[in-house]
Each structure stands twice: as structure tokens, then as C-alpha cells.
Amino acid sequence: xxxxxxxxxxxxxxxxxxxxxxxxxxxxxxxxxxxxxxxxxxxxxxxxxxxxxxxxxxxxxxxxxxxxxxxxxxxxxxxxxxxxxxxxxxxxxxxxxxxxxxxxxxxxxxxxxxxxxxxxxxxxxxxxxxxxxxxxxxxxxxxxxxxxxxxxxxxxxxxxxxxxxxxxxxxxxxxxxxxxxxxxxxxxxxxxxxxxxxxxxxxxxxxxxxxx
Amino acid sequence: xxxxxxxxxxxxxxxxxxxxxxxxxxxxxxxxxxxxxxxxxxxxxxxxxxxxxxxxxxxxxxxxxxxxxxxxxxxxxxxxxxxxxxxxxxxxxxxxxxxxxxxxxxxxxxxxxxxxxxxxxxxxxxxxxxxxxxxxxxxxxxxxxxxxxxxxxxxxxxxxxxxxxxxxxxxxxxxxxxxxxxxxxxxxxxxxxxxxxxxxxxxxxxxxxxxxxxxxxxxxxxxxxxxxxxxxxxxxxxxxxx
Amino acid sequence: xxxxxxxxxxxxxxxxxxxxxxxxxxxxxxxxxxxxxxxxxxxxxxxxxxxxxxxxxxxxxxxxxxxxxxxxxxxxxxxxxxxxxxxxxxxxxxxxxxxxxxxxxxxxxxxxxxxxxxxxxxxxxxxxxxxxxxxxxxxxxxxxxxxxxxxxxxxxxxxxxxxxxxxxxxxxxxxxxxxxxxxxxxxxxxxxxxxxxxxxxxxxxxxxxxxxxxxxxx
Numbered sequence: 001x002x003x004x005x006x007x008x009x010x011x012x013x014x015x016x017x018x019x020x021x022x023x024x025x026x027x028x029x030x031x032x033x034x035x036x037x038x039x040x041x042x043x044x045x046x047x048x049x050x051x052x053x054x055x056x057x058x059x060x061x062x063x064x065x066x067x068x069x070x071x072x073x074x075x076x077x078x079x080x081x082x083x084x085x086x087x088x089x090x091x092x093x094x095x096x097x098x099x100x101x102x103x104x105x106x107x108x109x110x111x112x113x114x115x116x117x118x119x120x121x122x123x124x125x126x127x128x129x130x131x132x133x134x135x136x137x138x139x140x141x142x143x144x145x146x147x148x149x150x151x152x153x154x155x156x157x158x159x160x161x162x163x164x165x166x167x168x169x170x171x172x173x174x175x176x177x178x179x180x181x182x183x184x185x186x187x188x189x190x191x192x193x194x195x196x197x198x199x200x201x202x203x204x205x206x207x208x209x210x211x212x
Numbered sequence: 213x214x215x216x217x218x219x220x221x222x223x224x225x226x227x228x229x230x231x232x233x234x235x236x237x238x239x240x241x242x243x244x245x246x247x248x249x250x251x252x253x254x255x256x257x258x259x260x261x262x263x264x265x266x267x268x269x270x271x272x273x274x275x276x277x278x279x280x281x282x283x284x285x286x287x288x289x290x291x292x293x294x295x296x297x298x299x300x301x302x303x304x305x306x307x308x309x310x311x312x313x314x315x316x317x318x319x320x321x322x323x324x325x326x327x328x329x330x331x332x333x334x335x336x337x338x339x340x341x342x343x344x345x346x347x348x349x350x351x352x353x354x355x356x357x358x359x360x361x362x363x364x365x366x367x368x369x370x371x372x373x374x375x376x377x378x379x380x381x382x383x384x385x386x387x388x389x390x391x392x393x394x395x396x397x398x399x400x401x402x403x404x405x406x407x408x409x410x411x412x413x414x415x416x417x418x419x420x421x422x423x424x425x426x427x428x429x430x431x432x433x434x435x436x437x438x439x440x441x442x443x444x445x446x447x448x449x450x451x452x453x454x
Numbered sequence: 455x456x457x458x459x460x461x462x463x464x465x466x467x468x469x470x471x472x473x474x475x476x477x478x479x480x481x482x483x484x485x486x487x488x489x490x491x492x493x494x495x496x497x498x499x500x501x502x503x504x505x506x507x508x509x510x511x512x513x514x515x516x517x518x519x520x521x522x523x524x525x526x527x528x529x530x531x532x533x534x535x536x537x538x539x540x541x542x543x544x545x546x547x548x549x550x551x552x553x554x555x556x557x558x559x560x561x562x563x564x565x566x567x568x569x570x571x572x573x574x575x576x577x578x579x580x581x582x583x584x585x586x587x588x589x590x591x592x593x594x595x596x597x598x599x600x601x602x603x604x605x606x607x608x609x610x611x612x613x614x615x616x617x618x619x620x621x622x623x624x625x626x627x628x629x630x631x632x633x634x635x636x637x638x639x640x641x642x643x644x645x646x647x648x649x650x651x652x653x654x655x656x657x658x659x660x661x662x663x664x665x666x667x668x669x670x671x672x
Contacts, residue, residue: 016363017449051536054672070536074529078461080468085461092457093537132533347619351612355602358612367669368602372616375598375662379620382651386623389643390630 003028004067004171005140007050010059011195014045018057018195025188027140027171032162032182035175037190043175044073046190047144050173069138073145075129079118083109083128086117091135103134106161108154122149130158134165141165141172147180155180219296221439228432235432239425246418254411266324268416272423274317277345280310280427284352285377288370298439300366303373304356305434309427311349318342337387344383348376362442455539455547462551465524476513476556477563483509484567495572502571503581503632509567510560510585511592511621517556518596519613521548522604522667531604535671541664549590549597549660557589573636580635584648588628591652595620598659601666623651 003026011021019042027033035043049056050063051070077086087104091097104110107127117125126149133141141162147155159181162172166184174180217223250268284303291300321339322332333339355372359365487505491497525531534544564585565578573581599617603609631644 015361017452048532048672053532053535066538068536070533072529072532074527074532076525076528076530076533078465078528078530080465081461085464089457089461090533090537093534093539095538344619344622347615351616351619354612354615358603358606358609364605364669364672368666371662371666371669372602375620375659379623382623383619383626386626386647389647390626 004063005050005173006060006062008060008062010046010049010061011057012042012045012049012054013057014042020046020190020193021058021195023059023190023193027173029139029169029171030166030184032166032172032174032185034180034182034185034187035173035190036177036187041190041194043190044144047142047173047175048072051142063140067138068140068142069133069136070142071129071133071144071146073148075125075132077117077125077128080116082114082116083120084113086128087131087135090132094136094138096135096137099135099137103131106134106157106164107131108157123151123154126150127154127157130161134161139170141170141174143172143174143176145176146174147176147178216294216296219290219294219298221298221443224298225436225439228436232429232432232436235425235429239422239429242418242425243422246415246420246422250412250415250419254415263324263327264412266320267412268419270317270320270324271416272420273313273320274342275420276423276427277310277314277317277342279424280306280313281345281348281377281380284310285373288373291366292370292374297366297442298435300370301438301442302431302435303369304366305438306427306431307349307353307356309430309434311346311353313423313427314342314346314349318346335391337384337391340387340391341380341384344387345380348380352376362445455543458534458539458544458547459551462548463554466551466555476517477559479516480509480513480560480563481567483512484570487571499572499574502568502573503577503636504629505571506564506568506573506581507585507588507625507629507632510557510564510589511618511625513560514556514589514592514596515614515617517552518600518617519603519610521552521597521600523600523609526604531667532671535668541667542660545597545601545660545663545667546594546656549594549656549663552597553590553593557585557593561585561589575636576638577632577636580632580641583635583645584628584631587645587648587652588624591624591655592621594655594659594663595624598663598666601663601670604667605670624648627651 006026007023009021010023011018012023013019023046025033035046037043045054047070048054050061051068052061053070078089081089084100084104087100088097091100091103104113107130109124109127109131112120112124117128120128126146130146133143146158150158155178162180162182166172174185218227247268251265254265256262256264284306287299287303287306290296291303318339321342325334326332352369352372355369356365359368484505487501488498491501522531525534535541561582564581565573568578568581596617599613599620600609602616603613606612627644627648631641631648633639634644635641
């Protein structure tokens with residue numbers, strides 16, 4: 001089966017310095033991959049690179065155009081808009097306006113739909129941020145710490161949504177520290193993939209390399 | 213062998229280290245020759261008096277003010293298209309020199325304008341467009357200063373230089389349209405007989421060559437400094453990694 | 455794209471500052487000028503076109519840094535960059551939203567403020583025309599400047615320094631159009647130049663602004 005997302009010999013840089021290299025994996029429909037590693041090891045940088053926000057230092061990222069839905073630390077919510085207005089906006093951007101109601105139901109936000117986003121608690125905001133993924137209609141979810149500020153019940157809610165997404169032929173790439181209770185997820189530890197110095201054969205191309 | 217190999221920082225440092233003394237010597241000789249000849253061995257013009265001799269600084273600096281911006285545009289384009297770091301650093305190094313040239317042109321112009329037109333400043337198209345050019349230089353330099361990441365800064369200033377060039381040119385025409393002005397036409401043109409007579413023309417040529425050489429020297433020195441500071445950062449980063 | 459425009463407009467209205475503040479600033483500038491130059495009607499009438507244009511330009515400048523800053527802070531800009539809208543369209547829509555909340559109110563209010571400055575009769579028509587044709591360029595150029603400074607903590611002053619020189623041609627032709635129009639002179643050249651600058655700016659500058667945003671996000 002063709003992979004939804006294939007990463008080959010990827011090297012990524014933060015602030016012009018290579019931090020991860022030789023990253024290789026592929027995701028097919030129904031698969032989830034959990035990225036682990038200590039703070040500052042490059043999880044966020046890797047996800048941003050895969051989402052297309054920054055260019056890779058080396059290697060290839062293969063994914064169908066418009067396959068990736070990215071969710072960052074920040075939820076991108078507008079405080080003065082209501083919960084449903086926030087969600088409707090993103091649904092309209094992705095051309096999926098019919099999914100708003102079901103997404104609200106799935107993340108248990110129906111009761112809050114008319115509340116302004118600024119009056120939500122941190123966990124409720126996070127749930128709204130994750131509901132955004134449901135209205136993108138995209139197969140590959142790239143999630144950066146999705147469970148931050150969620151309580152146990154909300155984590156379970158999110159895990160259910162994730163399972164449903166995988167069952168429908170989606171895939172997910174998740175950077176997280178806690179166990180989200182997804183038995184079928186494969187874990188990739190990024191610690192051994194730390195970039196070596198260029199003189200030791202590590203990836204080159206960081207912007208100051210040319211000068212050293 | 214292509215010209216692009218000089219964009220390699222190491223090659224650039226080697227070549228510029230070799231070329232710098234030569235350019236410095238040449239710049240000194242031409243500048244001193246041109247200025248001494250111009251200041252002390254040319255007759256006083258009938259209608260201008262001694263003040264005419266300021267052209268030996270005014271005209272070359274004004275030319276350089278424009279040419280340096282064009283050079284920055286070219287180097288910015290090279291950076292944006294071919295990603296040669298030295299090119300971006302050369303643009304960064306040239307900007308303050310360009311700003312100073314603009315200021316010299318404006319100040320010498322004011323000093324000359326006072327006895328000629330009876331005023332230090334006139335909202336004449338040429339003067340005004342130089343003032344605007346100075347503002348563009350200021351913005352460009354400020355943007356370099358404000359951004360920490362050197363690649364981001366190079367990209368953004370490159371884009372600003374592109375857009376700025378178009379608008380600087382546009383301002384030139386807009387200003388022309390706005391006020392017809394009293395500045396004389398260009399002192400240099402193909403048909404030089406119309407403008408400046410030979411007595412003034414030859415020392416002026418020396419001065420222009422001297423200013424160009426001086427600019428090359430300054431840009432080389434400043435670019436070498438930039439390359440060194442980047443090299444320092446690279447070595448520090450490498451140490452942190454090891 | 456329409457969703458983005460509606461969202462930005464809705465945010466501007468709900469935050470309250472959108473329409474009101476720029477207009478109030480424009481009014482204050484207009485009121486302060488007579489205090490500075492004296493109440494004499496003839497002088498005011500002569501400088502009114504310039505004052506109105508400079509005032510509109512400054513009022514426009516005031517709200518520029520908010521074009522992307524809020525979206526950058528709350529992460530929306532990252533998400534928009536990965537959304538199926540090209541960044542060029544995001545820039546254009548945001549510039550349009552800025553014009554609708556700042557430029558358009560200025561165009562509509564300018565004749566009223568013209569009364570305060572004893573603007574001569576025939577000039578009102580040309581005032582509205584020149585502002586209506588010229589201010590879109592101000593918004594788009596501002597969106598470009600804001601894109602350059604989007605990641606910076608203290609970008610406000612730098613933004614003015616970058617954007618104001620770009621406003622020179624628009625200001626010159628805009629003010630000249632009013633001056634010629636009210637004096638009964640030939641208006642075709644400044645009007646066409648003003649329209650040309652706006653058209654070219656609206657068509658081309660969003661590409662530069664989008665490139666700048668992508669650089670700033672990486």
C-alpha cells in the first residue's frame with residue numbers, strides 16, 4: 001500500500017544548525033507514529049519541516065499535496081470569536097463547512113459552541129484546537145504536543161478521535177511526552193538521530209557551515 | 213573556473229587579502245592626484261568662482277550614492293537566486309558606505325548651493341530624490357540591524373532592496389513631476405563639451421576613479437569583517453555541537 | 455478567502471479599534487494643523503490637500519503592525535501558511551481588510567475634515583477621487599512592510615521607517631491631483647500615474663510580502 005507520508009534521509013536545522021539527521025520513516029493509512037525525545041531534541045523543528053513551514057537541510061519529504069494537517073503548540077484561536085465561529089472559519093478555509101457540527105460533537109464542545117473563545121479554559125481551548133483537525137478533512141495529521149493542558153477524560157476523547165481518524169484511512173505523526181493510550185501507535189525515539197558535527201560526517205548546509 | 217568560485221568564503225578571503233593592498237594603493241594615488249589637481253591646478257571658473265572646486269567631491273559621491281544602491285540590488289539578487297552568502301554580506305557591507313556617500317553629496321551640495329543659489333536647501337527634484345535615497349538606505353540598514361538570524365535578515369533585506377529599487381526610481385520621476393527644480397543638468401554626459409570643459413574634466417575623472425576604488429576597498433574590508441564574524445559564529449556553533 | 459476576509463473584518467469590528475481609532479487620529483491631525491499654522495483661511499485652504507493626504511497616510515500607518523502581529527502571536531499565521539490558501543492570497547485579503555477598515559473610512563470622512571481646513575469647492579471631488587484611488591496602494595505597501603517586520607518584538611518604528619519612503623510617489627501624485635483638480639488644471643497625468651501605481655502595487659507587491667512572511671515563519 002502506498003505510503004501517505006514518506007520521509008527519506010531527512011536532516012533538519014534550527015537557527016542554521018543541523019539538529020536531526022538520518023530521519024527515515026513512512027506512514028500508511030491507519031498508522032500512527034509517536035515521536036519521543038528530550039526537550040530541545042528537535043521534535044517541533046522536524047514537524048514544522050514536514051508541515052512545509054521550513055525547508056529541510058537534506059533529504060526528501062514525500063506526501064500528496066494537501067495531505068497534511070498541522071497543529072502547533074499554539075491553537076490559532078481568536079479570542080473575540082465564538083467557538084463555532086472559530087471552527088467555521090477553518091472549515092471554510094479547508095472547504096469542509098459541513099463537518100463543523102460533527103467536529104464540535106466529537107470533541108464535546110457542543111455546549112460551549114456560542115461561548116467566546118476568550119472565556120474558555122486552557123483545556124477547552126486545546127480541544128477546540130484539536131477539533132480544527134477534524135474540519136480539515138486531510139489524511140495526515142502532524143501534531144505537536146496535542147495533549148498539553150488536557151485532563152485524563154479529554155485525552156481519552158482525543159485518543160478516540162484519533163482512532164476514528166486512523167480507522168477511516170488517516171495517519172498521524174505525533175510528538176508527545178505522555179502516553180496517549182493508543183496501543184497501535186509505533187514509537188520513534190529521536191535521541192540517536194541527533195545531528196553529528198559536519199566534520200564527523202554529519203549533514204552539512206547549515207548557513208554558517210560555509211564559513212567554518 | 214567560473215566567476216562563482218569567488219563566492220566561496222574561503223576563496224573570497226584569499227583573493228581579497230591579495231587584492232586589498234593593491235586597491236588601497238591605487239585608490240590613494242588616484243584620489244590624491246585627482247583632488248590635488250582639481251583643487252590647486254585648475255583655473256577658477258568665471259561664473260562660479262572657487263566654489264566650483266567642490267565638484268571634485270560632490271559629483272563622485274553623488275554618482276557613488278546611486279551606483280552603490282545598484283550594486284546592492286545586484287548582490288541581493290545574486291543572494292536571492294544563487295544563495296551565495298558572500299554576496300548578501302557584500303550588500304550589507306555596502307549599505308553604510310552608500311548612506312555616507314549620499315550624505316556627502318547632500319552636504320557638499322548644500323555648501324555649494326548657498327553661494328550659488330543663495331540657499332542651503334531647495335526642494336529641487338535632484339536634492340529631494342537624494343534625500344529619499346538616503347531614507348531607503350536608512351531603512352535597509354535598520355532592517356539588517358533588527359533581525360538576529362543572518363539568513364532571514366539577508367532574505368528580507370534582499371526583498372526590501374528589490375521593492376525599494378522600484379520605488380526609489382518611481383520617486384525620482386514623481387519628484388521630477390512635482391517640482392521642476394533649479395539644479396543644473398548632469399555634469400557628465402556623452403556630449404561632455406556641453407557641460408564641463410577639459411580643464412575640469414580630467415581631474416574629475418581621476419576623482420571619480422578614486423571614489424570607485426575607495427568604495428571597493430571599503431566594501432572589501434567590511435565584507436571581510438562580516439565573513440570573519442560569521443566564521444566565528446560557525447566555529448562557536450560547531451564547538452557547542454561537539 | 456472570503457472566510458478570511460469576513461473573519462478579519464469581524465475581528466476588527468469586535469476589537470473596537472478597527473474603524474474608530476484611525477479615523478479619530480485623522481481628525482486630531484486635521485484639528486492640530488490650524489493650531490500650528492494659524493486660523494487664517496487662505497493659508498489653510500492652500501495646504502489642505504497636503505495635510506489631508508499626510509493625515510490619511512499617518513492614520514493608515516498607525517494600524518499597519520496589527521495586520522499580521524495578532525495572527526503571528528496566536529499561531530494562526532503558521533496554520534494559515536499550511537492551509538490550502540496561497541500566502542499571496544492571505545496577504546492580499548489582509549491588505550483588503552485593512553483598507554476596508556482604515557482606508558475606506560478615511561476616504562468617506564475626508565470631505566468632512568476638508569471643511570475644517572477651508573478646502574475650496576471644486577477640490578472636494580478630487581479629494582475623494584485621489585484618496586479612493588491612492589489609499590489601496592498604502593494598505594498593500596503597508597502589508598509588505600508589516601510582512602518584513604512580523605517576527606520582530608519592536609517592529610513598530612522600523613515599520614514606519616521602511617514603509618514611509620515607499621509612500622512618497624503615491625503621496626506626491628495624490629496631493630498633486632487635488633491641487634491641479636481644484637485649480638482647474640489638467641488632471642489626467644497625476645490621476646493616471648496614481649491609478650497606475652496602485653494597480654501595479656496591488657498586483658505585484660503581495661508576492662514580495664508573501665515571500666517575506668514565508669521567510670519569517672521558517
